[in-house]
Amino acid sequence: MDWKITLSEPDITKAELKAVTDVVKSKWFTMGAVTIEFEKKFSEMLGVKHAFAVTNCTAALHIANLALNIQAGDEVIVPALTFVATANAVKYTGAEVVFADSVSGTDLTVSAESIEKAITKNTKAITIVHYAGFPCEMEKIMKVAKKHNLFVIEDCAHSSFGKCRIKNKIVSLGTIGDIGCFSFFSNKNMTTGEGGMIVTDNDMLAEKIKLLRSHGMTTLTYDRHKGHQSGYDVVALGYNYRIDEIRSALGIVQLSKVIKNNAKRRELYKYYYICLKNNKNVIFPFADFEIELSTPHIMPIIVKERCNEIKSALKNSGVQTSKHYDLIPNFTLYRKSRFASKVKYIDNIITLPLYPQLSKKNIKFICGIINDN
Template sequence: MSYKIPLFDLNFDEREEKAIVETIRSNWISIGPRCEEMERIFAEMLGVKYAIGMSNCTTALHLAYLAVGIEEGDEVICPSLSFVATANAIRYIGAKPVFCDIENYDDLNISAARIEAAITPKTKAIVVMHFAGFPCDMDAIMAIAAKHNLRVVEDACHGPLSEYKGKKLGTIGEVGCFSFFSNKNISTGEGGMIVTNDEQVARRVKSLRSHGMTTMSYQRAKGHATSYDVVEVGYNYRMDDMRAAIAIVQFGKLQEDLNKRVKVRELYLTELKSLEDKIYVPFAGNTEFVSNYIFPIVLKNSDVENRDNVRERIHAKGVQTSVHYPAIHRFSAYKPFGANVPMTEYVTDNEITLPMYASLSGEDIKFIVDSLKDSI
């Protein structure tokens, strides 16, 4: 179906095309100088010591978990209201995901109080996912982690340049992971990044992403090394220079894009006031600068059948929507792990993601909200 207003809009132009052509003409298209430049720029943007390019955010999460010492049989507390990769990467190691409920219908992030209640002697780490780019309660979560000697990994795939009390998301825990998937704020088609201030973590991630090798082909091509060792069994999780070239262009557009999204969100909040008795608007009271990756709403006094019917009526009017997310613990592969997350289940049955991108006009937003009103 062709939509009058799609869910998202790719922020590409001739600059990305030029970057790809220049990279091809350089005769170096695998991991190399553009990846190094991309990592340097991203580290500066977030104010961290190390940024390591990855093939995608799922591989970033996998190596982040390994780098902080998660092992087979460990328990890792994580949200169920997230993309399945957050939990899949835990299972790659043979660790157990322990699903934790959200704060409430106004805050779709993992609950700090419920994290503490879920801790057992087997708990090794906490994984937070900053929903839509809005920050979790990191002060409380970091205090809990310190109290119980737990590691903290931030799944910041929704939140490049989002802030929590002046700190960039992804830089508060020991490791932060970002996604550059096609519909993210920064898009390279596939791609991701790990950030950290821990030198030991950075060294291990760099080794693991390239088969556990001590040097890579680009370093050897520059004459800095002629041989290498393999110090542990690693993976092929590298990014390539073509995607890195696109990422560098996208970095240059990011701040302006996010500033425009802030204004789009303000227009949404104004238009949605008349629906306060019908919907929750999560994070409506947020005062932090955030990426506004998506715009979620949650229907009140509803169920999954009603939500799906509302979406169908909105689509018939020409507005594309989505659902973020099907709860992970309900997937067949995760049912054996169990979960007591009633608020997550209500949200996953009644959430609707409305279009969110920088080029949405006031007229577009009014049309979207009017379509929502009529559909409810």
């Protein structure tokens, strides 16, 4: 379909084109100097000791679970409201996924209270998601994790370079739990097409992650090419979750503008709020959050009534929308019994367009349609 206003759009300029062309000209495609530079820059910007670039965030989440020794017989608590990859990454290990609910109708992130209620003697870890780019209640969640001796994986697919307050200190999302996982999928706040990053401050976990990313091998092709190493041993059952130099080159350029683009996303999120705040049919999530710390990735609203009519009106005007998300426990693969969220109207989420290049004129147009329906 030829949309007048698409749901998302990557910010790609000549700089990305040049970065990719330079890699192609270099004739070195697999993980090498460009990836090392990308990882170094990412870890420095985030303020974390170790960062490993990987094929995508799903791979990052998979090896995060493996590095924490999650296995059959264990349970991992995951938000019901997230993309299915957050749960699938647990299931790959043979462990059981247990779902937790959102905080409220306006804070759709997973609640510490719901997490604590879901804990059993088999619970080993919690994966939280900074949904839509808004931080979870990390102070409370870390308290629950500490009390019950649980690992915490932060799924930061929506929240590259977001922050939150813990004990009045501002900290980077992805560095609070044991491991942070990032996505650079094409609609994300920074993109490499497909791609991801896994970060940790823990040296032992970093060693495991490094092995799991590349077949459990003790050296890389690049190490051998550089003459640093001549052979390798295989010491773990690893995967091929390596990124390539083309994506890393894109990542370096995208890193240079992610902070500016996150600011633009915040500005547009606030503008949506101005345009919709008087509409009694619309619940506007995260309106009372400390927006300056967040990284609005998607623009979800909840409508009380006429959800289908509003979606059709937007579609008929050429505005692409989506839904983030259908609750995972109600998908066939995960369904045991119907998951009843305490969030009223949670089935009526409509995701509206949001990306740095979106004009305020177009936001006004989108909100006009919603307000007229």
